[in-house]
Amino acid sequence: ETGVTQTPRHLVMGMTNKKSLKCEQHLGHNAMYWYKQSAKKPLELMFVYSLEERVENNSVPSRFSPECPNSSHLFLHLHTLQPEDSALYLCASSQGLRSRSEKLFFGSGTQLSVL
C-alpha cells in the first residue's frame, strides 16, 4: 500500500451531479489536507483537519464539503460544481501540525473535469 491513496484517479461530472473524492492514509498521521492544483498556478490549500477536527477552511465555496470521519480517511463531497472547478485535487497528510517544517505526503490526486 502506498502512503496516501486517492480514488478515483479521474472523474468527469456534470454541473448538477453529486460525487465524492476519497483519500486514505496508511502512515499513522494526525493531519490531513485537501489542495487544488490548477495548471500554471500555485497550489491552493482548501481544508486542513487535525485529529478529525477542521482547523482551516480557506474561503472555499460551499459546493465543496469536506468530511473526516477518522484520522485515516478524508472525503471531499462535490455538488453543483462549475467548469472552473476542473482541476487536480490532491490529498496530503502530515504527522501533525506541531511545526512549520512538517513534511507533507501527497496522494496522486483526482483529475476532475466538470462539464
Add this chain to the structure above:
Amino acid sequence: GNSVTQMEGPVTLSEEAFLTINCTYTATGYPSLFWYVQYPGEGLQLLLKATKADDKGSNKGFEATYRKETTSFHLEKGSVQVSDSAVYFCALSRADSNYQLIWGAGTKLIIKP
C-alpha cells in the same frame, strides 16, 4: 506579505547538464523553505528543505541553500538525468501558521537523452 517566485518553464536540458531552477521569496519572520517534486501522474514529494539561514538542503544529488541576504533558495544539480524530468515547486512556511505553505507556480523540467 508572503510570496514565492519561480522561474517560468519549461526548462529543457540535455542529460548530464548542470541544472539551476531559481526561487526567490518574500516573507515576514523566518520561514522554512522547501522544494517539492511532482513526477508525471504522481503527487508531490518533498525533495529537500532548509529551516534557517545558510542551511543547505540536499537529496538525490539536488542541493539548495537558504540565502537570507538575497531571499533565495535556488535548486541545483550537477548532472541531470532523464529521470529528473518533473515539475519542481518551491514553497515557504508562513511564520504565523504551522500548516500554511506559500507555493510557487512550479517549473517544468524536461531532460532529453
